Amino acid sequence: MSADGILASAEAIAADVASGKRSAVEVVTSFLAQADRTADTLRTYLHRMPEAALETAAAIDRRRAAKESLGPLAGVPIAIKDNICVRGVPTTCGSRILERYCPPYDAHVIERLRAADAVIVGKTNCDEFAMGSSTENSAYAVTRNPWDPERVPGGSSGGSAATVAACEAPLSLGSDTGGSVRQPAAFCGVYGLKPTYGAVSRYGLVAFASSLDQIGPFARTARDTALVQSAICGRDARDMTSRAEATPIDLNDLERPVAGLTIGVPRAILDEAGDALAPSIRAALTSAASAFERAGATLIDVALPHARYAIATYYLIAPAEASSNLARYDGVRYGVRRGDGDLRAMYEATRGAGFGREVTRRILLGTYALSAGYYDAFYLRAQKVRTLIRQDFLEALGRCDAILMPVTPTPAFPIGEKADDPLAMYLSDIFSIPASLAGVPGLSFPATFDATGLPIGLQLVGRPFDERTILRVARAYEREHDAASRVPPLAAAGGGAP
Numbered sequence: 001m002s003a004d005g006i007l008a009s010a011e012a013i014a015a016d017v018a019s020g021k022r023s024a025v026e027v028v029t030s031f032l033a034q035a036d037r038t039a040d041t042l043r044t045y046l047h048r049m050p051e052a053a054l055e056t057a058a059a060i061d062r063r064r065a066a067k068e069s070l071g072p073l074a075g076v077p078i079a080i081k082d083n084i085c086v087r088g089v090p091t092t093c094g095s096r097i098l099e100r101y102c103p104p105y106d107a108h109v110i111e112r113l114r115a116a117d118a119v120i121v122g123k124t125n126c127d128e129f130a131m132g133s134s135t136e137n138s139a140y141a142v143t144r145n146p147w148d149p150e151r152v153p154g155g156s157s158g159g160s161a162a163t164v165a166a167c168e169a170p171l172s173l174g175s176d177t178g179g180s181v182r183q184p185a186a187f188c189g190v191y192g193l194k195p196t197y198g199a200v201s202r203y204g205l206v207a208f209a210s211s212l213d214q215i216g217p218f219a220r221t222a223r224d225t226a227l228v229q230s231a232i233c234g235r236d237a238r239d240m241t242s243r244a245e246a247t248p249i250d251l252n253d254l255e256r257p258v259a260g261l262t263i264g265v266p267r268a269i270l271d272e273a274g275d276a277l278a279p280s281i282r283a284a285l286t287s288a289a290s291a292f293e294r295a296g297a298t299l300i301d302v303a304l305p306h307a308r309y310a311i312a313t314y315y316l317i318a319p320a321e322a323s324s325n326l327a328r329y330d331g332v333r334y335g336v337r338r339g340d341g342d343l344r345a346m347y348e349a350t351r352g353a354g355f356g357r358e359v360t361r362r363i364l365l366g367t368y369a370l371s372a373g374y375y376d377a378f379y380l381r382a383q384k385v386r387t388l389i390r391q392d393f394l395e396a397l398g399r400c401d402a403i404l405m406p407v408t409p410t411p412a413f414p415i416g417e418k419a420d421d422p423l424a425m426y427l428s429d430i431f432s433i434p435a436s437l438a439g440v441p442g443l444s445f446p447a448t449f450d451a452t453g454l455p456i457g458l459q460l461v462g463r464p465f466d467e468r469t470i471l472r473v474a475r476a477y478e479r480e481h482d483a484a485s486r487v488p489p490l491a492a493a494g495g496g497a498p
């Protein structure tokens with residue numbers, strides 16, 4: 001298959017497989033070959049599954065030969081973040097404590113992807129238990145950014161973003177608690193959608209902060225992002241937060257122009273960010289806003305007055321939930337066990353050896369925030385501020401169809417730059433965390449590149465369960481700009497590893 005093969009959209013691949021123009025085996029083989037070239041350099045995967053992928057592809061080809069109808073993702077390779085359970089396949093969450101853990105079941109999203117005839121090609125690297133913004137907190141490997149291997153791909157779903165950017169797979173899934181799909185998407189120049197809280201069942205997603213966690217897709221086109229979201233969304237009885245309002249997106253809706261839509265820009269937040277917001281990102285935002293205006297959208301200023309408290313609020317709520325979710329890793333039920341003294345000594349040895357520094361920090365922060373005497377002062381107050389942040393968004397989205405804002409204050413930063421400075425790392429999520437606390441959908445779309453060739457993503461935030469409108473706005477941008485169609489030199493066919 002030619003270079004076009006791995007550059008093709010998931011939509012085009014599925015159409016070719018369904019019509020018999022290409023076999024699923026041929027498609028999967030070409031992506032596996034690309035990953036053979038780049039995955040070791042980029043360290044995108046913790047576990048690859050070429051045999052299983054080729055077997056699935058062959059079964060799809062046999063069904064086509066038997067004239068059975070195929071699903072909307074027929075033969076399309078998809079990579080899965082390593083905190084989402086795939087039956088019989090190692091699922092470590094990037095943590096030593098889950099080394100060798102193989103879940104005996106598929107997550108809901110995996111069942112849905114299999115039903116759509118997608119082909120799972122492996123488990124991608126991530127920050128341990130999805131805590132981080134650079135994928136440097138993985139216990140196993142540091143993933144590199146395909147646009148500049150000396151830089152981080154973002155995180156925590158860094159492997160999922162990088163594998164799509166490097167054309168090792170046209171699609172992947174990540175999870176987003178405070179930005180972990182949107183931020184790596186922006187750093188790697190691909191689309192990343194955090195759906196509305198409740199739009200996708202988390203059954204089989206390893207829990208980090210349950211009031212925030214959402215699974216979301218990465219892709220190289222707006223339409224492909226919608227295709228995956230349509231496949232995985234909706235009610236599932238095994239996650240009581242999942243909702244029937246989350247319905248598949250009609251791709252025709254994405255082709256409707258933006259004329260008539262109102263787009264809000266939170267000017268005060270941008271002013272307040274001052275020098276912390278890179279000039280290249282500020283310029284990209286201004287130019288995107290003008291492009292939407294030229295296309296007939298109405299631009300308005302929106303206020304999100306409580307968004308400035310988002311980081312402080314998130315770092316009380318998310319660690320509090322993490323400290324209770326991670327209590328289950330006790331050396332008894334899952335993964336590794338250390339120490340052979342009494343039970344308490346075994347717990348201490350297992351958890352001490354199994355968790356990395358950032359996870360330990362979060363457990364300590366969260367346990368403290370929840371402890372008697374501090375609960376009202378910290379956790380309860382954070383919940384109240386969270387309500388105010390949600391109200392800000394709902395009010396703003398009552399006046400506009402989508403909010404346009406940055407995803408990140410800077411493009412991808414060098415590996416190691418923030419590794420020893422947790423606060424600097426936390427601040428890199430300043431623009432993604434507000435929508436997470438509000439529970440509204442956020443989309444990172446490839447907007448442009450800075451002068452050094454690093455991708456810049458921008459964020460569209462939408463009304464609850466209105467993923468289609470933010471995808472439609474991004475699709476309108478994609479029709480006029482080429483940022484989404486560029487691929488990093490190392491991923492281009494014939495290009496060697498750096």
Ligand code: GLN
Pocket residue numbers: 130131132133155156175176177178179180181208318429
């Ligand atoms: N970077 C944020 C954190 O470390 C968000 C992570 C996420 O969305 N999973 O918590």
